[in-house]
Amino acid sequence: MLRFLISVWIALAALTLPAAAQPARTDNVEAELHAARASAAPGETFTIVLRQSIREHWHTYWRNPGDSGEPTELTWTVPDGARVGEIQWPTPEAIPFAMLVNYGYEGEVLFPIEVTAPASARPGETLTFIADAYWLVCSDICIPEEAQLRLAIPVAAQGSDDPRWAARIADAVAQLPKREPGVEARIGADGVLSVALPNMGEARNPRFFPFSRDVVRAGEAQRPRSGANGVSFTLTPGVADNLGRAALEGVVAYETRANGRWVQRGVEIAAEPGEPIAGTTDQPATISDSYPLAELEREAGGVSAPAMQSMTPAAVLLALGLAFLGGLILNVMPCVLPVLSVKALAFAGGVRAGEARRHGLLYCAGVMATFLALAVLLIVLREAGEAVGWGFQLQAPWVTSALALLFFVIGLNLIGAFSVGGSLQNAGGALTSRNGDAGAFFTGALAVVAATPCTAPFMAGAIGAALTQSSGVTVAIFAALALGFALPLTLLHFAPGLQRAIPKPGPWMERVRNVLAFPMFGAAIWLAWVLTEQAGPMGTLALLSVAAALGFAVFVARWGRAWMIAGAAVLALTAAFSWRPLVGAERQAVLVSQAWSAARVAALREEGRAVFVNFTAAWCVTCKVNEATSLATPQVAEAFADANVAYLVGDWTNRDEAIAAALAEHGRAGVPLYVYYPPEGNAVVLPQILSRELVIETVMGERE
């Protein structure tokens, strides 16, 4: 009985509530109009929404539906004097189907619409807005659906918010893509759309949605790229075929991090014809696996690592051989020799044969382990879509700083500023100069880390090959490299004859030890200079301050516990004030190579000019030697002028994906790389060790 009474009451209540709108249900969509206001004042403008709750795996369309489909339409019947605005479209999603891409919405979507109550409306009256709605809803098939939607709003002298909808509607309005100050955009005749998005932050999966169907083909990859200043896209012209000749309007959508979650954002843009905006094309934009167009963009390339080409078994063997040779040569590179010399000196101290062999094997193991760790790291980074190359460790300011400090402390130790007592303050120096098992192992490890900047001629090719091969081949090539690198010193441990050739211990040893401190300081100075390029003058100041504090700390530690604590305190204090530039937190805007760009090369070649490209980096010793001895000579300059050769420099001191891609194109993963493009014909890759004559011959020879 009670239940019956309640249901009667509910039925009556439903009949007597004019403001309650009924959701319209079609087969695939539940739709309803909602207002932000429970009551509206005469003449008041407020927001209502069309809510569509779309069946799972089905979608409705944006104002431009993409390759197929059509947008939702509302035809209004409203009270006299009332006004209803256009549908305001939320940021769409890209919905791929076979080779087509549609632009639309899935799940629940709110379309805000502005309405104005008639100024002549009287309090107590009810305004009824009726919309004849038509939409196309699709999954793999499409169904046009129609529904009549009603919204009744009472008029009051003072309007009031509807607590159920005011906040949600305000949020929906806030999320709408809008023109934002500072957002500039340019569209080039080559289809490159670049957008300055100063506040984009960490972002992924960017895509451009044009308002017009005819200007851009919807189903094509856009090869998004990003940089410090924004994003860019390479668009495929649609039927209108007017890219770069007319303004282009639309929405740039991307995902950004907010409160630890990825959320969709959209910005409305109006691009004017023009050249790309600087800092929007630096590297491929991040594409996540969850992105519906991930496959489309990845297949289009320019998003992930260089394309793989499989090697024949003979080529793999050759690469392994070259890697082994490259490893051998690394032993005599200037940044490795000092570390090895310290180790070699230990023999003069008279180590028993059995122990020497064990140390030899441990050294070999240290080298192997470090190389293989690098290989695994490279594979992981490559899989993560990072365009990395040999020497990438030195592209992080904190690694450069740490290595500079390590070399500085080793130098201090060699010069006798402090003795190694197994104290923790100089673990690096202790590890390498100690004769124990750990010392042998870590000498191997340190030697590898130190060797990375000195990309020896044979190594670049092998690693370049490794980076474009499968993970298995990469690991094998790194293992060959490690073997070549470890062999000489390991053999020295095993061959007693060689060991006997080492002079007897004596006071000379201390002197050699002290003298060896200076190459260490030299290495530290060089690293400090690299840091200047990476982190600017503030970075160098920070590094030198920390170095002074570190020197103080290790020097005073010998005077006892109180001094040790004081030293540690000074070091901690200095580090606390200066760590930021050293970890790259205040790294200046990436120095975009002004001279080299693939587009510049193409443009110059278009003009019929010969082009010489020098890919270099501040930390590349070979590069600097080549530049000093071969390129920066008056004779070469003269030859370049005579032959009308354009000289472009790609600076790889800091990580730069475009340059990494260019290196990969030539099968290289490191610098130096010298490419000569004759006015006609194919590009020529020059050897990694240049001579003046070779450069002149290359450039002049082409004239005949």
Next chain:
Amino acid sequence: MNTTSRRALLIAAAVGAALLRGGEAMAAVATGAQAPAFSAPDADGRARALEEFRGRLVVLEWTNHGCPYVRKHYDSRNMQTLQQEATSDGAVWLQIISSAPGEQGYLDADGARARVATDAAHPTATLLDPSGVIGRAYGALTTPHMFIISPEGAILYQGAIDDRPSARPASLEGANNYVRAALADIAAGRSVRTAQTTPYGCNVKYV
């Protein structure tokens, strides 16, 4: 090493897929360019090739009888009227069904014949392209998607049937039929004024 080799396999698979996709990628034919040759069985089981219509104007119509956009043009007899006009002027009208088996619009030979009868359509032939080879060669995106090929085999028009991208029958009123306009231009010896438009309709239900 196990995960390494699995990764390598995945990468190989991805590369393979990319190659396959590259091979079948949309070869959107340029207007004015040579129309891709094709050969396919029609609803009567005969093999029909584009070559056999050399010397005659050919209209291609991608169709899917379940698609609401196609329905708009057939239920209003808009499409049939156009077919009649074109074929009585000597043109060849080929319906092409590129829906994959199991997808909306797929028809076997019997089904296609019955559909032509039900709709009282007037095509010269209905070609069955369940593998989507012809559709992909032409870059057919939607149903309907229209092409006109000159007697010499060049694409004269490609795109939408008219300027009303809607499934609502009411939208036909006052529509500018691009195909009719192009056929009139060709008959008058003019160059086609609107030679390419963005097609609208349902996705072609490719494999």
